[in-house]
Amino acid sequence: MRIGITCYPTYGGSGVVATELGIELAAQGHEIHFISYSQPFRLSGRDLGIFYHEVPVSNYPLFEFPPYDLALASRMAEVAEYYELDLLHVHYAIPHSVSALLARQMLAARGRRLPFVTTLHGTDITLVGLDRSYLPIVRYAIQESDGVTSISEYLRAKTAADFGISRPIAVIPNFVNCDVYAPIKDEEKRAKARERFARPDEKILIHLSNFRPVKRVVDAVKIFARVASAMPSQLVLVGDGPDRSAAEWLAHDLGIQGRIHFLGKQERVNELLPLADLMLMPSELESFGLAALEAMACKVPSIATRVGGVPELIDDGLTGLLFPVGAVEEMADAAIELLGDRQRLNAMRDTARRTAQKRFCSTLVLPQYVNFYESLVAAEVTR
Numbered sequence: 001m002r003i004g005i006t007c008y009p010t011y012g013g014s015g016v017v018a019t020e021l022g023i024e025l026a027a028q029g030h031e032i033h034f035i036s037y038s039q040p041f042r043l044s045g046r047d048l049g050i051f052y053h054e055v056p057v058s059n060y061p062l063f064e065f066p067p068y069d070l071a072l073a074s075r076m077a078e079v080a081e082y083y084e085l086d087l088l089h090v091h092y093a094i095p096h097s098v099s100a101l102l103a104r105q106m107l108a109a110r111g112r113r114l115p116f117v118t119t120l121h122g123t124d125i126t127l128v129g130l131d132r133s134y135l136p137i138v139r140y141a142i143q144e145s146d147g148v149t150s151i152s153e154y155l156r157a158k159t160a161a162d163f164g165i166s167r168p169i170a171v172i173p174n175f176v177n178c179d180v181y182a183p184i185k186d187e188e189k190r191a192k193a194r195e196r197f198a199r200p201d202e203k204i205l206i207h208l209s210n211f212r213p214v215k216r217v218v219d220a221v222k223i224f225a226r227v228a229s230a231m232p233s234q235l236v237l238v239g240d241g242p243d244r245s246a247a248e249w250l251a252h253d254l255g256i257q258g259r260i261h262f263l264g265k266q267e268r269v270n271e272l273l274p275l276a277d278l279m280l281m282p283s284e285l286e287s288f289g290l291a292a293l294e295a296m297a298c299k300v301p302s303i304a305t306r307v308g309g310v311p312e313l314i315d316d317g318l319t320g321l322l323f324p325v326g327a328v329e330e331m332a333d334a335a336i337e338l339l340g341d342r343q344r345l346n347a348m349r350d351t352a353r354r355t356a357q358k359r360f361c362s363t364l365v366l367p368q369y370v371n372f373y374e375s376l377v378a379a380e381v382t383r
C-alpha cells in the first residue's frame with residue numbers, strides 16, 4: 001500500500017508511535033509518505049521506502065495565527081494525488097483529522113477516493129479535545145473518519161463517553177520493536193555502559209518524558225531523593241520540557257543534583273533504557289504509557305501510577321508496581337524494597353521483557369494496522 005502518515009514530528013509519544021509505525025510498514029514493503037511541518041525525529045538513517053513531504057506555512061503579516069491546518073490539508077491532497085496514496089493515517093486528532101477530512105473532500109471533488117484513519121493518543125481526547133473551542137470539530141472529524149483507532153481500551157471508552165461518539169473505535173495498542181528495544185545480553189558490556197552514570201554498587205533509576213506537568217517529573221525527583229537516602233543510586237532523566245527547571249531546582253534544593261543526570265532530549269533512548277534497574281512513570285494521566293513499554297522491552301520494570309490505560313500495559317506486581325497519583329513516599333518505599341530484593345527484581349525484569357514480546361511486539365501489532373487499512377481500502381464508498 002501507499003500510505004500517508006501525519007503526526008506531530010517533534011518529541012512526544014504519538015509522534016514516536018507514528019514514526020515507528022511508518023518505519024515498520026516500510027520494512028514490510030509498503031510505501032510511506034510522512035506529511036508534516038518537519039521531519040519526524042526518529043526517522044534519520046532508517047528511511048528506505050519512506051518519503052517526507054514538508055508542509056510550508058506562509059507567515060503573511062495579516063495572519064496573526066498562520067493556518068497550518070489548511071496548509072496541511074492542501075499538502076495532504078497534493079501528496080495523495082501525485083503519489084497515488086491508498087489512504088492517510090493521522091495521529092492525534094487535533095488538527096490532523098480535520099485536515100484529512102478536508103483533503104478527502106478535495107479529492108472527492110476530483111473523483112478520487114482517499115479514506116483516512118484517525119488514531120487517538122491521549123490529550124487530543126482527555127484534555128485539548130474537551131476544550132469547548134475544539135470539541136465540536138474534533139467530535140465531527142472523529143465521527144467522519146473512515147476508521148478510528150485508539151491506543152487503549154481506556155481511551156476508547158473515554159472517547160465514546162465524553163464525546164458521545166457511537167461509531168466503532170478499534171483498540172490497537174501501542175507497540176515496540178523488541179529487537180531495537182532489548183536488554184544488553186552481555187553483562188560485562190552492560191556493566192561497562194552503566195559506568196557512564198553509576199558506580200558498580202549503585203542502582204540506576206530512569207525517567208523518560210516530555211517533562212510536561214502531566215508527567216509529574218518533580219515527583220520522580222522526590223521519589224529518587226527518598227531512594228537515594230536509602231541506597232547508593234543515580235537517577236537518569238531523559239527528555240526536556242516545561243517542568244525541567246522545576247525538577248532541576250528541586251534537585252539542587254535537596255542537595256542531590258550530583259546524583260541526577262539531566263540528559264535532555266535523546267534520540268537513541270533504546271541505548272539508555274537497558275542500563276537502568278527501574279523506570280519511574282509517576283504521571284497524572286497516561287492513556288497508554290509508551291515509555292514504560294519501551295523500558296519493559298529492555299527488561300526494565302516500572303514504578304508507575306494506576307491511571308488511564310496504564311493497567312492495560314503494566315500488570316501490577318508482575319511487570320511493575322502501580323500506585324495512586326502523588327503517592328511519592330509509597331512509590332519510593334516500593335522502589336527501595338524492590339531494588340533491595342534481587343530475586344524479585346530479576347523475576348519482574350524477565351516478565352516485563354516477556355510481556356513486551358508476547359503482547360506488544362511490533363510483529364504482533366503491525367498486522368492489526370495492516371488489516372485495518374485493508375478493510376478500509378476495500379470498503380464500499382458510503383460517503
Ligand code: GMT
Nearest residue numbers: 012013014121122123286287288289290
Ligand atoms: O497526550 C499526550 O501527552 C501526548 C501524546 C503524545 O503525543 O506524546 O501522548 C499520548 O500518546 C502516547 C502514545 O500513544 C501515550 O503513550 C501516552 O500515554 C499519551 N499521553 C497521555 O495520555 C497523557
